[in-house]
Amino acid sequence: MKIKINGIEKVFQNEKTLDELVREELNGNGSDGIAVAKNYKVIHRQNWNETKVNENDEIEIVTAVQGG
Amino acid sequence: MNKLKIADREFNSRLIIGTSRYPNPQVMIESLEASGAEMITVSIRRFNLNGNGQESILSLIDREKYFILPNTAGCFTAKEAVLTAQLARESLHTNWVKLEVIGDDETLFPDVAELLKAAEQLIKDNFVVLPYCNDDPVTCKKLAGMGCAAVMPLGAPIGSGMGIRNPYNIQIIREMIDIPLIIDAGVGTASDSAFAMELGVDGVLMNTAIAGAKHPVQMARAMKLAIEAGRLAYESGRIPKRLYANASSPIEGMINR
Numbered sequence: 377m378k379i380k381i382n383g384i385e386k387v388f389q390n391e392k393t394l395d396e397l398v399r400e401e402l403n404g405n406g407s408d409g410i411a412v413a414k415n416y417k418v419i420h421r422q423n424w425n426e427t428k429v430n431e432n433d434e435i436e437i438v439t440a441v442q443g444g
Numbered sequence: 445m446n447k448l449k450i451a452d453r454e455f456n457s458r459l460i461i462g463t464s465r466y467p468n469p470q471v472m473i474e475s476l477e478a479s480g481a482e483m484i485t486v487s488i489r490r491f492n493l494n495g496n497g498q499e500s501i502l503s504l505i506d507r508e509k510y511f512i513l514p515n516t517a518g519c520f521t522a523k524e525a526v527l528t529a530q531l532a533r534e535s536l537h538t539n540w541v542k543l544e545v546i547g548d549d550e551t552l553f554p555d556v557a558e559l560l561k562a563a564e565q566l567i568k569d570n571f572v573v574l575p576y577c578n579d580d581p582v583t584c585k586k587l588a589g590m591g592c593a594a595v596m597p598l599g600a601p602i603g604s605g606m607g608i609r610n611p612y613n614i615q616i617i618r619e620m621i622d623i624p625l626i627i628d629a630g631v632g633t634a635s636d637s638a639f640a641m642e643l644g645v646d647g648v649l650m651n652t653a654i655a656g657a658k659h660p661v662q663m664a665r666a667m668k669l670a671i672e673a674g675r676l677a678y679e680s681g682r683i684p685k686r687l688y689a690n691a692s693s694p695i696e697g698m699i700n701r
Contacts, residue, residue, distance in 0.1 A: 381493070382497060402491070408502065409535050416527055418531055440488060442461060442472075443485055
């Protein structure tokens with residue numbers, strides 16, 4: 377399954393939920409302050425577990441950073 | 445001095461500052477402290493996965509002390525700005541947003557058409573919208589009329605340090621709209637801030653003027669004092685400008701008369 381995460385293409389063998397994907401990508405970092413969009417739509421944290429990641433999905437995993 | 449009221453919040457400080465471009469995090473923290481600011485801005489960017497994004501700023505900011513205003517910096521369309529605002533809401537649990545929709549890479553001036561579109565959509569989605577805009581009274585009136593919580597016209601291009609390039613437009617905007625008016629962008633030094641406040645604006649938002657100064661912490665304090673002085677002067681009611689002299693000492697009792 378080919379998807380884009382933060383602009384970078386990745387290939388996964390198995391199906392995943394958004395929650396599983398985000399945990400893997402965060403790689404031990406806490407998810408405090410993290411927000412996620414799938415195909416240009418914000419997915420609320422409480423729905424990550426029920427949201428399946430599909431072929432060609434574009435996922436954005438963002439946080440608050442320095443800014444003016 | 446009165447407090448700054450925006451939407452359902454009140455602030456003692458009329459200085460809003462950004463968190464970007466400081467020499468290091470410690471200087472940023474000390475500058476925020478010296479500025480007396482109660483509201484600070486942040487951006488929303490891709491999280492640093494595998495060294496390919498940004499580090500979160502949240503561990504550096506005391507959220508009991510500072511109210512965080514996320515911006516939509518880097519957005520060029522209403523669609524991008526609306527999504528960024530929604531991501532910011534999700535990330536920070538706030539419905540406040542500093543709305544930026546940029547029309548040009550060199551000047552970073554707003555794309556007014558896309559800005560108005562984004563503002564309308566976000567207001568419908570229950571956001572408290574503080575739009576960064578041109579010093580154009582017509583646009584400011586439209587933004588105020590549609591329900592923005594403030595208008596934030598630039599003094600000069602972002603990071604340019606040129607000060608208030610068109611004080612006459614700012615005065616017109618002040619006369620035309622009742623909602624809070626915040627100068628956002630272009631301030632270079634303390635006198636620019638004082639001048640803005642003397643025009644009757646409600647606050648000043650800046651980042652580079654402090655972060656890029658030789659001594660940011662000192663400049664943050666200078667800006668704090670300038671904004672207080674400018675506001676106090678405005679509330680004190682200055683004398684009118686005259687073409688000719690108006691003697692300050694009495695004429696009665698002069699010798700040799």
